[in-house]
Amino acid sequence: xxxxxxxxxxxxxxxxxxxxxxxxxxxxxxxxxxxxxxxxxxxxxxxxxxxxxxxxxxxxxxxxxxxxxxxxxxxxxxxxxxxxxxxxxxxxxxxxxxxxxxxxxxxxxxxxxxxxxxxxxxxxxxxxxxxxxxxxxxxxxxxxxxxxxxxxxxxxxxxxxxxxxxxxxxx
Amino acid sequence: xxxxxxxxxxxxxxxxxxxxxxxxxxxxxxxxxxxxxxxxxxxxxxxxxxxxxxxxxxxxxxxxxxxxxxxxxxxxxxxxxxxxxxxxxxxxxxxxxxxxxxxxxxxxxxxxxxxxxxxxxxxxxxxxxxxxxxxxxxxxxxxxxxxxxxxxxxxxxxxxxxxxxxxxxxxxxxxxxxxxxxxxxxxxxxxxxxxxxxxxxxxxxxxxxxxxxxxxxxxxxxxxxxxxxxxxxxxxxxxxxxxxxxxxxxxxxxxxxxxxxxxxxxxxxxxxxxxxxxxxxxxxxxxxxxxxxxxxxxxxxxxxxxxxxxxxxxxxxxxxxxxxxxxxxxxxxxxxxxxxxxxxxxxxxxxxxxxxxxxxxxxxxxxxxxxxxxxxxxxxxxxxxxxxxxxxxxxxxxxxxxxxxxxxxxxxxxxxxxxxxxxxxxxxxxxxxxxxxxxxxxxxxxxxxxxxxxxxxxxxxxxxxxxxxxxxxxxxxxxxxxxxxxxxxxxxxxxxxxxxxxxxxxxxx
Numbered sequence: 001x002x003x004x005x006x007x008x009x010x011x012x013x014x015x016x017x018x019x020x021x022x023x024x025x026x027x028x029x030x031x032x033x034x035x036x037x038x039x040x041x042x043x044x045x046x047x048x049x050x051x052x053x054x055x056x057x058x059x060x061x062x063x064x065x066x067x068x069x070x071x072x073x074x075x076x077x078x079x080x081x082x083x084x085x086x087x088x089x090x091x092x093x094x095x096x097x098x099x100x101x102x103x104x105x106x107x108x109x110x111x112x113x114x115x116x117x118x119x120x121x122x123x124x125x126x127x128x129x130x131x132x133x134x135x136x137x138x139x140x141x142x143x144x145x146x147x148x149x150x151x152x153x154x155x156x157x158x159x160x161x162x163x164x165x166x167x168x169x170x171x
Numbered sequence: 172x173x174x175x176x177x178x179x180x181x182x183x184x185x186x187x188x189x190x191x192x193x194x195x196x197x198x199x200x201x202x203x204x205x206x207x208x209x210x211x212x213x214x215x216x217x218x219x220x221x222x223x224x225x226x227x228x229x230x231x232x233x234x235x236x237x238x239x240x241x242x243x244x245x246x247x248x249x250x251x252x253x254x255x256x257x258x259x260x261x262x263x264x265x266x267x268x269x270x271x272x273x274x275x276x277x278x279x280x281x282x283x284x285x286x287x288x289x290x291x292x293x294x295x296x297x298x299x300x301x302x303x304x305x306x307x308x309x310x311x312x313x314x315x316x317x318x319x320x321x322x323x324x325x326x327x328x329x330x331x332x333x334x335x336x337x338x339x340x341x342x343x344x345x346x347x348x349x350x351x352x353x354x355x356x357x358x359x360x361x362x363x364x365x366x367x368x369x370x371x372x373x374x375x376x377x378x379x380x381x382x383x384x385x386x387x388x389x390x391x392x393x394x395x396x397x398x399x400x401x402x403x404x405x406x407x408x409x410x411x412x413x414x415x416x417x418x419x420x421x422x423x424x425x426x427x428x429x430x431x432x433x434x435x436x437x438x439x440x441x442x443x444x445x446x447x448x449x450x451x452x453x454x455x456x457x458x459x460x461x462x463x464x465x466x467x468x469x470x471x472x473x474x475x476x477x478x479x480x481x482x483x484x485x486x487x488x489x490x491x492x493x494x495x496x497x498x499x500x501x502x503x504x505x506x507x508x509x510x511x512x513x514x515x516x517x518x519x520x521x522x523x524x525x526x527x528x529x530x531x532x533x534x535x536x537x538x539x540x541x542x543x544x545x546x547x548x549x550x551x552x553x554x555x556x557x558x559x560x561x562x563x564x565x566x567x568x569x570x571x572x573x574x575x576x577x578x579x580x581x582x583x584x585x586x587x588x589x590x591x592x593x594x595x596x597x598x599x600x601x602x603x604x605x606x607x608x609x610x611x612x613x614x615x616x617x618x619x620x621x622x623x624x625x626x627x628x629x630x631x632x633x634x635x636x637x638x639x640x641x642x643x644x645x646x647x648x649x650x651x652x653x654x655x656x657x658x659x660x661x662x663x664x665x666x667x668x669x670x671x672x673x674x675x676x677x678x679x680x
Contacts, residue, residue: 017600024342031349034364047630048622050356054363057352061345067338078339078601085209085559087398096394097595100567101588104387107571108584116575123571127564131394142561150572159225160576 017078021069028061099130115165120147174304181527185535190233193226194532197237198539204238205245206551207562208253209393212242213498214385218569220378220506221576228510229525233532235506239499240292240536243482244544247284247475248551252277252405261478263446267463267470272405274466281548282410283420283468284475285541287427291476292537294428295435295483300530302436303519307491310516315624316635318492320644322617325438325494327648329606336601337655343602346593347610350375357619370582375590377505379574380611383587384604385498386570388594390563395595397559407552410545420472423453427476435484438496442478449477483533490514490526493616501608509577 035054080088103126110119125143133139154160184190200222204215219238223231250261251268264284271280330340353364354374365371412420427449434445453473454463463470488494493515495501507514512522519526544551574587597604621635628634636642 020342020596020600020602023596024345027346027349031352031364034366038361038363048625050359050361050363053618053621054352057345057348060341061349064338064342064345068342071336071338076336078336078599080601081392081598085393085398085563086396088396090396092395092599093397094395096397097391100391100394103564104567104571104584104588104591108581108588111575111584112581116572120568120571124564124568127390127567128560131397131560131563133558133560133564143564146565146568150568154221154225154572154576158222160221161579162572162576163579 015072017072018069020078021065021072024061024065024068028058028065031058031061096130096132100127103127103130111163113165116162117144117147117151118165120150174300177304177523177527178300178531180524181529181531182534184229184524184528185233185532190230190528190532191535193230193234194237194535195539195543197234198241198536198543199237201238201241202245202248202540202544202547202551203241203554205242206248206554207245207557208249208555209389209562210566211385211498212239212246213381213502214389214566215242215245216499216502216506217378217381217385218566218573220382220502220509221573223506224509224576228512228522229528231506231510232525232529235503236529236532237536237539239482239503240288240479240533240540242499243479244285244288244540245551247288247478248281248548249555251280251284251471252407252552253555262443263450263474264471264478266450267465267467269405270464270466271468271471272407276466277405277407278410278548279412279416279468280466280471281407282412282545283416283472285410285544285548286412286420287424287472287475288479289537289541290424291428291431291479292483292540293534294425294476295432295480296530296533296537298428298432298480299483299487299533303487303491303530306487307516307519310491313516313640314638315620315627316638316641317644319617319620319624319635320641320648321492321494322613322620324644324648324651325496325609325613326606326617327651328438329609330603331651331654339600339602340606343597343604344606344610346597346602347380347607347612348614350380350590350607351611351614357615358622370580374615375586375611376577376583377508377612378502378577379583379587380590381502381505381608382570382573383590384594384597384607386566387587387591388598388604390566390570391591391595392598393559393563395599397563405552407549410548416468419457419459420468422456423449423469423473424476426452427473427478428480431477431480432484435481435496436487438488438494442481442497445477445481446474449473486533490518491516493518495609495612498605498608501605501612504612 031054035051035058038051082088103123106126107119107123110122121140121143124146125140128139128143151162151164155162155164185194200219201215204210204219205212216238223234226234246261247264247268250265251272268280268284271277326344330344331337349364353371355361355372356363362372430449430452431442431445435442450470450473453469454460457463457467457469459467459469482499485496485500488496489500489504493504493513495504504514512518512525570587571584574583575581577583594604597607624634628637636645
């Protein structure tokens, strides 16, 4: 490794897959710490208690993380998944991803407060906006329509309850 | 044999007006969702799962059968008309199907695929009827060590046979096993990885995991790399086949199932390998070898029939052993568990009406598929032109509906978000998704069997190997694990440092 800042940054970029190793190690550590904490003295039934499998999984996670790191440092690369709508030649578009996450979390935050018909519409419109749709009349109309139809279909026809929110009282 | 009587009873269950309507609805929904670009059968089934929540189990599974076959069929339409297969089983169909469509023979390609699905499905399902009760009968006698061995085999097969990199497959599997650990230990009631949260004490619902990995992960991943100009689907008329086409296609249709069915039944990754084998076989046997790759109808007919039969083969191990061999089967297993039904050897005894109703509706679904989809093909083709923002917004929308509907709990949406981010990272770094799903579903079951086996042997590890069956399975596992090493030894002198675990297949095109 050189000391200059510039190539170093690109080295990390080249080997960003090591982040996966870090996640695996963290996960393995978490599983192990949690496993050690399980009290077994009174609950043990049979020769193998509730600790054994988490310990094995935790250790295996760390072992696989090390093996993966070795593979990455030797030049191995996980192949990014292609797909019909995936253009791998372009760099990742983080703005779209963040907007999409925002739309998703907005639904999670609002569903209990304003009910599914409204929060679902916000999710759909937000996600469509994030993905580049800019029809300011058509988009919200489709979002509202889809959301209300889904709500009625699930809640009334299929018998799967969704929260209606204050809107249902008005209707 | 009382198999026939059972099957007739199944038809009696499935042919009531309500159940028939559910089967038709399932076929239509399954095809519609499966046709949508970017949605493979597994995601289609996972997204449509909540639709069945309000139904009683038999109706739900009859509808599910329709969704299953519909989704499989829809995938090949995308393959043929867009040249961009949504899932591995449909990859081969694109090799010749798309050139056919580009030559203006899209209608014939779709018809060859549809009839192939029908023939493969009928033969495959018939084999399922003949084999499944027998397998179930023998499986009743196999014990905990055998089950554990089969599950180990499933874990190893799903990480080693598929995908380019074993270490990444194992990483994915372990992530799945970790997710499966969350909740109360079934034997002692101890909390594991719950961090004191009551929400987590029940474990993470498999449906939430599946939808998160397939739908949310996929949407985020596509969003990061969205192709701004989508490829144009080839317009197509009503599918039909000329006499010459049928003459060339009927043998591949009939051969396909016998390649597809056995591969579907063993844990070797579903339809990917058999469809490829079928393609190679048809190419070798064809008189029109030169046409392959440029639009040979045999190259569509054979693999499609194979894929459909392998879907039926998958059901053998799923219903009789509770062992999912593909992502779709994994989601279906989750659906069974949702109803508190555990697929396995006892299923045919305990839930006889449900199983035979399900099998009968597979036949009905196949007929409906043929009757509905041939006339509707132009409509399905239009679905390929859906604007991508709406498509992926819709996927996220229905994923949220599905995850929320499981327990009516916002917490599940947050869990789905976190696992969705994980799915995003896995796609970015080439970690296959299937091992994670299989790990989540089979992990807890495997642990139970292992502990039960060791309980019987009083803690001695011999308890895991003390049946001939389990020894045979472990031998297969050993071969799978050693295979890359063996192959390298055979091909060339051993390298300085043999490391089969890390060395990846370098596929230089």
